[in-house]
Amino acid sequence: MADTGGDNGPGKKAADKMFSLKKWNAVAMWSWDVECDTCAICRVQVMDACLRCQAENKQEDCVVVWGECNHSFHNCCMSLWVKQNNRCPLCQQEWVVQRIGK
Amino acid sequence: MSTPARRRLMRDFKRLQEDPPCGVSAAPTDNNIMLWNAVIFGPEDTPFEDGTFKLTLEFTEEYPNKPPTVRFVSKMFHPNIYADGKICLDILQNRWSPTYDVSAILTSIQSLLDEPNPNSPANSVAAQLYQENKREYEKKVQAIVEQSWAEVPEEDHVL
Numbered sequence: 001m002a003d004t005g006g007d008n009g010p011g012k013k014a015a016d017k018m019f020s021l022k023k024w025n026a027v028a029m030w031s032w033d034v035e036c037d038t039c040a041i042c043r044v045q046v047m048d049a050c051l052r053c054q055a056e057n058k059q060e061d062c063v064v065v066w067g068e069c070n071h072s073f074h075n076c077c078m079s080l081w082v083k084q085n086n087r088c089p090l091c092q093q094e095w096v097v098q099r100i101g102k
Numbered sequence: 103m104s105t106p107a108r109r110r111l112m113r114d115f116k117r118l119q120e121d122p123p124c125g126v127s128a129a130p131t132d133n134n135i136m137l138w139n140a141v142i143f144g145p146e147d148t149p150f151e152d153g154t155f156k157l158t159l160e161f162t163e164e165y166p167n168k169p170p171t172v173r174f175v176s177k178m179f180h181p182n183i184y185a186d187g188k189i190c191l192d193i194l195q196n197r198w199s200p201t202y203d204v205s206a207i208l209t210s211i212q213s214l215l216d217e218p219n220p221n222s223p224a225n226s227v228a229a230q231l232y233q234e235n236k237r238e239y240e241k242k243v244q245a246i247v248e249q250s251w252a253e254v255p256e257e258d259h260v261l
């Protein structure tokens with residue numbers, strides 16, 4: 001590395017004005033800020049409609065529910081489960097809804 | 103006819119193929135996705151080693167909110183397995199969670215083989231031998247391991 005640095009030495013001075021910055025493009029990567037992005041009940045991504053809504057063509061009505069434990073599921077999947085057991089299927093804590101939405 | 107339960111089972115099957123768990127194998131029967139055949143290989147370094155134990159899993163339209171009915175077809179000798187093959191395992195009863203899939207069920211049953219729970223015996227002879235006479239227990243297990251090989255050819259299609 002030291003050798004090539006030495007070779008570039010004379011070129012550096014000449015390159016002072018070779019480039020000027022004309023445009024700057026920033027690229028941001030993002031992901032959903034949820035702990036679990038797949039509904040562990042139906043195994044479909046929470047941001048897509050659950051299996052039931054897909055079958056009944058009700059994609060628009062399918063929303064996501066977050067519990068106080070921060071686990072997320074499709075609201076339809078979860079509402080069927082809590083009828084039988086009011087615990088989060090992932091951490092077994094009592095299920096308390098924190099937020100419902102998309 | 104595709105229902106949520108059937109679609110979920112298709113996903114379970116896909117996951118089993120893409121990420122096959124160690125020592126278990128399962129597939130739906132030819133014309134009924136609600137009925138599966140499975141094989142659990144006896145875990146290494148246990149009396150069940152080398153056994154090829156066949157099971158059936160029967161699902162209802164309430165899956166995954168309700169667990170399937172799982173039973174061994176192969177003859178078993180285990181403190182928590184009834185004579186008719188039914189399994190006494192908490193996650194298949196009161197500790198069921200809709201997040202389990204076929205892969206998780208079979209892996210749990212596989213670990214139950216070497217970690218029996220003597221507090222809820224389904225086979226009292228096996229439970230008693232397990233606690234009081236390990237040598238005799240292992241002998242009886244060895245016998246059902248050998249029996250499990252004899253059953254292989256008829257159910258070859260499962261694998």
